[in-house]
Amino acid sequence: MCGESEGECVFFLRGVNLGARSRVSMPLLRELVASKFGLERVRTHLQSGNLLCTPPAGPQDFADGLTKLVREWFGVDSPVVYRTAADLRRAVEADPLADVVGDESFSHVMFFDRDVDSFDGRRFRDALKDGEDLAWAPRELYLWYGTPRGLHGSRITQAYAERHLGVTVTARNMRTLRKLATMLD
Structure with a gap:
């Protein structure tokens, strides 16, 4: 709150x-x-x-x-x-994909409007393309779009996450999130 x-x-x-x-x-x-x-x-x-x-x-x-x-x-x-x-600082600092990320503009966090109690990791992992990776948290999904087309070529979109998780989703890249974290009091 x-x-x-x-x-x-x-x-x-x-x-x-x-x-x-x-x-x-x-x-x-x-x-x-x-x-x-x-x-x-x-x-x-x-x-x-x-x-x-x-x-x-x-x-x-x-x-x-x-x-x-x-x-x-x-x-x-x-x-x-x-x-x-x-919460934003925690999400940025806890980035479980930090070790695999190159350009942070290809690293995104999908934020959910509420907690998701169960996550079908297999469904999401099966949707990954070569070069992509993901990690799960109850209110976020971390994604590495390490392909030439980035998120534009991915199957894991906000619509995909909303359809399979039943929550409202929005995403930002890690570079933007780091900047926002420094701007907050």
């Missing part, structure tokens, strides 16, 4: 600014969030929907409100998954 006493959280908007129909202006989003939720310090990183702030209430309620705000103002349906600063 993230709230006033626990500092900032990062809110990951899924699928924004990937195509012409999913455009969300990060400066306008910051302004809207600050105004609507009465927040003084709202930051974003890159154009891929990474919003950092201390939510005024429970983080899931804030994430739900953020999803609604993005739909109303930008016409984009973007589920939001969040992590506290401590």
